[in-house]
Amino acid sequence: PRSPTFLTSQLTDLTMNLSLKITRPGSLAARRRQSANVSTNAVKEVFMPALSSTMTEGKIVSWLKAPGDKVTKGEALVVVESDKADMDVESFNDGILGSIVTQEGEMANVGAAIAFIAETDADLAAAQAKGSGGAAPAPAAPAAEAAPPAEAAAPAPAAAPAAAPAPAPAPTPAPAPAAPAAPVPQKRADGRVVATPYAKKLAQQLGVNLETIAGSGPAGRITAADVENAGKGAAPAASAPAAPAAAAAAAPAPAAPAALAPTATTVSDLAGTTVPFTSLQQAVSRNMIESLAVPEFRVSMTISTDKLDALYRKLKPKGVTMTALLAKACGNALEGHPLLYASCTPDGSGITYNENINIAMAVAMPDGGLITPVLKDANVTDIYSMSKDWADLVKRARAKQLAPAEFTTGNFTISNLGMFGVNSFDAILPPGTAAILAVGGSQPVVSVDANGRMGVEKQMIVNLTADHRIVYGAHAAEFLQSLKQAIEHPDQLVF
Numbered sequence: 001p002r003s004p005t006f007l008t009s010q011l012t013d014l015t016m017n018l019s020l021k022i023t024r025p026g027s028l029a030a031r032r033r034q035s036a037n038v039s040t041n042a043v044k045e046v047f048m049p050a051l052s053s054t055m056t057e058g059k060i061v062s063w064l065k066a067p068g069d070k071v072t073k074g075e076a077l078v079v080v081e082s083d084k085a086d087m088d089v090e091s092f093n094d095g096i097l098g099s100i101v102t103q104e105g106e107m108a109n110v111g112a113a114i115a116f117i118a119e120t121d122a123d124l125a126a127a128q129a130k131g132s133g134g135a136a137p138a139p140a141a142p143a144a145e146a147a148p149p150a151e152a153a154a155p156a157p158a159a160a161p162a163a164a165p166a167p168a169p170a171p172t173p174a175p176a177p178a179a180p181a182a183p184v185p186q187k188r189a190d191g192r193v194v195a196t197p198y199a200k201k202l203a204q205q206l207g208v209n210l211e212t213i214a215g216s217g218p219a220g221r222i223t224a225a226d227v228e229n230a231g232k233g234a235a236p237a238a239s240a241p242a243a244p245a246a247a248a249a250a251a252p253a254p255a256a257p258a259a260l261a262p263t264a265t266t267v268s269d270l271a272g273t274t275v276p277f278t279s280l281q282q283a284v285s286r287n288m289i290e291s292l293a294v295p296e297f298r299v300s301m302t303i304s305t306d307k308l309d310a311l312y313r314k315l316k317p318k319g320v321t322m323t324a325l326l327a328k329a330c331g332n333a334l335e336g337h338p339l340l341y342a343s344c345t346p347d348g349s350g351i352t353y354n355e356n357i358n359i360a361m362a363v364a365m366p367d368g369g370l371i372t373p374v375l376k377d378a379n380v381t382d383i384y385s386m387s388k389d390w391a392d393l394v395k396r397a398r399a400k401q402l403a404p405a406e407f408t409t410g411n412f413t414i415s416n417l418g419m420f421g422v423n424s425f426d427a428i429l430p431p432g433t434a435a436i437l438a439v440g441g442s443q444p445v446v447s448v449d450a451n452g453r454m455g456v457e458k459q460m461i462v463n464l465t466a467d468h469r470i471v472y473g474a475h476a477a478e479f480l481q482s483l484k485q486a487i488e489h490p491d492q493l494v495f
Helices: 004-023 028-041 121-131 140-146 148-152 155-163 197-206 224-238 242-250 255-264 279-291 306-318 322-334 383-398 473-488 490-494
Strands: 043-047 057-063 076-081 086-090 095-100 107-109 113-118 296-304 359-361 412-416 435-439 443-448 454-467
Touching (some): 057 279, 113 121, 296 473, 306 473, 306 490, 322 359, 322 383, 322 412, 322 490, 454 473, 473 490
Parallel strands (some): 359 412, 412 435
Antiparallel strands (some): 043 113, 057 076, 057 107, 076 086, 296 454, 443 454
16 A cells, blocks of 8 residues: 555645646636736727816817727827817827727817727727727637637627628718818808818818818818818719719708808807807816916006007018017016016915016917917017017917917916007916016007197007016016106117
8 A cells, every 4th residue: 555645745746737737828718818918918098198287188179090090109190179279199109099989079188098009900809898998808719719619600690790880881971071061161250261280281182172171170170071071072073973972962061051150150149058168268267267366466557659650660561560569578678577577486485587588479269268379588589580470370379280388488478459449458367477468559649748748649558467476566667667668769679
């Protein structure tokens, strides 16, 4: 008889061999675990980025890639509307776009997953499952291996659902929505063409005239889908199947005016309705509420504009604008008053002095809200360059194509309503700045000079709103004196 020690040793060997057989690398359980790990690690999330310091959520304007398309790291993937501008968002990974979570026109919080990218074709199922909110179907492959004979018939039923996508060619008359764009639909009420950055690029590639397209985006903005539909709608016109498509599109055609209706909305149309804020209006609302926490005070001064008006008439043929002249005057005046373009620290315990004088100018947006493009280094930039820069900034601001650095770096703001005939008004201080200047229109008034002689001159009223934590009354008054000097003796603005 064998000893107990020998039997124990044999039992141990048997247990170890059985354990190795169960967990060897080629086993079903091991492959399942390995497959699950690959599916998890090989699917990358695309997050909603923070495109500005005030952005908390963003809207998807248009996807530049469709599910199944290959994606390269650094390639533009989606156009996102932030609280200030539309911007292309690049991919941080190579792979295949597996699924889109946030569709065009939908909102997502900053940091939320808006899509999933698969590293390889083998990971597409996992990416699609994540996009639909399900778990990665890792066990699918092992299941087929576990019972090959039983599963052999399974692909046949799978083919039946595969036939379901076959009717997809029926919806291919999707180009039919291009019909509203093809018949040269109604243009925006202001006559401008507003399109996303990618839509403009795509229009150049396809040779599509943006002026002939009705935008389906907010306030008639043209999206990439509109351009693609217009491009597809022109090509099939020569083919026979285009006739039924045109007939089918006849009914949706009246929808085109509806898409542009907001641009021609009347007061009666708005009665009893509630219209949600745009992203830009939401940002303005948050900033206005935040500004209520700042102790503000206001100082006003009357300034003669005869010489400034004469200089403007002289320089206008050379492309110089009144906006640039006012920004230049403020830039020169601010050089001697660093507190006016400083800021209070977030905790309210100190003052941060800025190195550059960057003038932000308020611009009203056609679809609501306002944005403040920035003229950088206003004290050292010549008036001709400033005028040229300003024209470019306004054009791109209204098309929502400004980069964050072009509207977030201002440290002194000007709001001008003089062109509307406004004599005087107060402006609300933007958070994070020390002062904002409200400029009224020039008006002819009867005045008396130092010698007691009466005459008529044009004058304007400027109102300064300042943060009383760092700017006091004397500081504001001294700055306005410097500004008055710069405007009433404007020859220095040309140099």
